[in-house]
Amino acid sequence: MDNPVLVEVTRGNLIESRHRGSIAIVDETGHLVFGIGDVEQGVFPRSAIKVLQALPLVESGAADALDYDEAELALACASHNGEEVHAKTARMMLRKAGLSEDSLLCGEQWPTLMHDIIQLIENKEKPCPLHNNCSGKHAGFLGLARVMGISTENYVDYDHPVQKEIRNVLEAMTGEILGSEHCGTDGCSIPTYAIALNKTARAFACFGTGEGLDPVRANAAETLFEACVNEPYMVAGKQRFCTDIMHAFKGRAFVKHGAEGVFCASIPELGFGVTLKCDDGTIRASEVMMASVLDSLLDTNDEETAGLSPWLTQPLESRRGKQVGEVRPVKDFSQLLKNL
Secondary structure, three states: OOOOEEEEEEEOOEEEEEEEEEEEEEEOOOOEEEEEOOOOOEEOOHHHHHHHHOHHHHHOOHHHHOOOOHHHHHHHOOOOOOOHHHHHHHHHHHHHOOOOHHHOOOOOOOOOOHHHHHHHHHOOOOOOHHHOOOHHHHHHHHHHHHHHOOOOOOOOOOOOHHHHHHHHHHHHHHOOOOOHHHEEEOOOOOEEEOEEHHHHHHHHHHHHHOOOOOHHHHHHHHHHHHHHHHOHHHHOOOOOHHHHHHHHHOOOOEEEEEOOOEEEEEEOOOOEEEEEEEOOOOHHHHHHHHHHHHHHHOOOOHHHHHHHHHHHOEEEEOOOOOEEEEEEEOHHHHHHHHOO
16 A cells, blocks of 8 residues: 655656655544555654653552653653753763763764764763663663663663563554564664554543543653643754743643654644654654644644744755745645645
């Protein structure tokens, strides 16, 4: 099944590029409210499900035992820019667990923004695992291991107790059986599992509402939801979709991107979860897709509209900063969403 073209890129008066994709919008019962493309295909959700991977940290009591605040919990769910505030917060999470950055197995990574790269160079420093966009997630894994009283060695391995806990949560939330045959290795070295789009969307519907979850897990989901929407800068950072949208919508929506053009969202007031995939893995197209979904589902006030608009249709600029085209949803896609 070929997924439809959902986003197009113009240059002048012509369409230069096209992006295909699929989207599943599901309620907490698993009912498909809206589907376009192959919503049953197995997709690696990558970093889009970090908030689900953080559930064991909270529901086990480890987050309370380590006295993690909302900024630290948000960082545990983050794909951050590696800005100074992100690196410092990850370091503090590790210190609370009696560990250092030497325990991180996510790998070294340069910060996203040139300003932060230059700052490191001027200080004669090199990037370290704290700058890795997944350092908060890994600090959370390590904190969980410490409170569980198990080894922090090789905590990224498929058979490590931390990863088993995460796998159990993902299976319960999605209804999928996630064995080694569904497993790949994420960029930060942890297991990642191919899950049907509609199953992941259902997990996010339940995450945002608590419906169908036992009281302990529902409370953990609410705690993480509130941490992310209250501290959106920790989830991503400057000039990032997730931060801008959650800041503008102030708790009406949780959004999280993953590598290779994946996005997930929870919209509690509607009881919906959303998962989408841009086939070619392009983030600009997946941002336009998610912005289009939010624009169609939610009645927005002036602040929300202002936060959403720059992502809904993105300008294509020359090196001199002159707009020469745009990245926009195709008309058929926009029309379908209007019927929701």
